[in-house]
Amino acid sequence: MSAAIELTGITKRFPGVVANDDVNLTVEQGEIHAICGENGAGKSTLMKILYGMQGADEGTMKINGEVVDFTSPTDAIDCGIGMVHQHFMLADQLTVLENVILGAEPTLTGGRLDFKKAETHLREVADEYGLTVDVHQMIETLEVGERQRVEIIKVLYRGAEILILDEPTAVLVPQEVEALFENMRELKASGTTILFIDHKLDEVLKISDSITVLRHGKTVASLKNEGVTAHELAELMVGSELPTPATTSSTVTDEVALRLSGVTVLNEANRPVASNINLAIRKGEIVGIAGVEGNGQGDLVDAIIGTTQISSGTIELLGNDITYESVRKRREAGVAYVPEDRQHEGLLLSSPLWENAALGHQTQAPFGSNWWLNRDGARRQTEAIRQQFDVRTPNIDVAAHALSGGNQQKLIIGRELTSNPDVLIAAHPTRGIDVGAQAAVWDDIRAARRNGLATLLISADLDELIGLSDTIVVILRGEFVATLSPDEVTPRDLGAYMTGAALQNGGVA
């Protein structure tokens, strides 16, 4: 039997970059094949080529032994290939059924949708692979794990026999990952070939039959998952030793920099999204908040920054009450902020770097004064940030969107740290950036910690949270449910606390 997918000599060039350079990939029928590599290694480009979203400049593709040439996803779908994107391709205000049938709608005469037939077929597919979902729900009411299931059903509904999953675990908590892997095993048992992208090596080793490693757009290894260790894989991926987030010795002092007392935040419907939060962060301390997204950590961050008003409680900065201060006053008083979504909240994408570097400090020297911007001062300071934080850019006049994600993040970290803040609120500071930039960000945060910065760290990367934090608190449904020491906790334990499983089982708190 011929291989399900056989790619030979795939090359794809973008202006100034070779994204894929002579990549070879062979995926056997009915196996789970992992593709790993750092961000920017060319994994996504390769998948886009395989799914017909982009054309390769060179190379041949064979599906089930036949040479193919895709010009659009439709061609790939016709060949039995289906892709689940990392960012879900689902419309929130359409039902599960509408989302699934989109583009492959069964119709009656006159273009009328045959909802009955669609539902029957959807249920057949879902039952066959053991995927449960309520077909009439709106997508906006579903959990992340359920949405992913809908995406998988959507692909299977079109009769896909080859499934591409683009970083499927990035958005899931450990327990959901477990459920996903169970689904993947069932799919494999019924003959589906699965190709998935991941850079979490323990997951790769746990689920895959074969592994292909990409680095700088090239295939560096293709191996069976037999006797391979995470360490070997990691070295293949980065070509050297892996950086770790671990902090060295404790620098925690006695002086409290940020104190929240009884803070409660209400949402628009007057429901508490964060209730009675007590938290003290001392100088030189990093407090990590672990929690499944949407459990109130974002609202808490907004409350500290001042973009949300709290309904009760107080917030103190170095002993001064800042509960009712404006965002600007808080920032001027020494609160720095690395927002969760750097493109929406952190940067003005079409503005030059030096303007971006002044954001939030526009009223302070050297960027400006109350009324006026100081262009020269701002530019000098931006140059300093660029050098000190290794922001790789041709010059400081390019627009922020021209920078890679890692360099954008380094600019933001530099902007926030050069103002010598007392408190740093860092929300997912290394999300979606490559290993090199990640290590740089970790170094920066560690250095600031040594100099007495109090940091509140929110991260979905549990290794990062455990590695960097001096203390970890777990937030669940808007409440702190556990305080843990990073020395004694594993990502698995944390996952259990985050979903409430550990508490239900009477776990230590």
Next chain:
Amino acid sequence: MTSRLSSMPAWARWMIYAASGVLLLTIVQSISDTDRLTQISTSREMLRWAVPIFLAGLGGLFSERAGVVNIGLEGMLILGMWFGAWGSIEYGAWWGLLIGIVGGMIGGLLHAVATVTFQVDHIISGVAINILAPAITRYLSEEVWDSPTTSPQTAEVGTWDVPFLAGGTIFGWESPDWLLTASKWEIWYLSDVAQLSRGLLRSTSWVSIIALLLVPFTVWLVWRTRFGLRLRICGEKPAAGEAQGINIIRYKYIAVIISGGLAGLGGAFISTELSGLFQGGNSAGRGFIGLAALIFGNWRPGGVLLGALLFGYVFGLDLKDLDGTASHAMLLVNAIALAGVAAWAFSRRRVADTVLASALGVGALCWWLVADTVPSWWSNTLPYVIVLLVLVFFSQRLRMPAANGQPYRKGG
């Protein structure tokens, strides 16, 4: 109560809404010194005002459900007015409507080319069309009719009386006019219902009838067909549609052109059915009010119609209300409606909304008590005030298409 209402078929629910609306008007009328709130001419004028507003709003629905904000509806409506009049004069009434639709579609095509192909900001393109349309029609009028502002008399498509209810004829036989009979009984409420209904059912323009039929047709087309599902994905998450091989750009084009066509029909209705000639400025901002109706109606066809009828009622009432007494009585209606909103907000423990609605309601009540008449600018302002209030109190229930107004790039 609410659950029983929502389990009813849609038509029954609408009948109940309408009946309670008329009841409110009747009660108000019996304690104020006007009889115009429930007169036959009031509902006739309401419908005549509402039809172009509704058609523009429905045009907005098609466009915005496909993710393109269409503030150019006013301009497309004006194009429809001119081309409708010209076609009507040159080729006859029905051709006039058709050519009016085509005129609006040209405006829609222009908007689609600008926003979809060239990624121009939707608002800027719309404003440009709104500026362009009156200028073009003025020029064309000068060229064709030797007058920059007015055209000769146009042809009409005619009207229809509903048999039995409003005395229409069937194969030459004149049926009884039951609603006329009922309105002459002068029974409280019943005769008011009869009068208002008769205004809708007698001498009704064929265009109005077509417009009303567009409500169920749009529901069917947009929510029950493949075309509709694909159109909606353009406004909700185009990338998801593209990933399934749907040609988003094509659907956006079709939607915006349909949008222009509907606004064009509304314009043709104004010039051929309402004024009987093309006259610059006769659109009276109905394209904009159509947008307001779209928001009021939560981007749903039935809601757009309700909004159009509500605004049409306010305008229509004002038209024959030379002494301002009817508009004065409307203040009491406003006060009662605001009291209803306050009660609703209170039941949901929304303190700020309760206070605001009560304050505004008391304000309207005081104005009603103090004054005898209301200046006519108030009626022209009221629709916008209503939309603002809807936005203030019900914004959480309004659901604009998620990707509405966002530029779309293929492969982006």
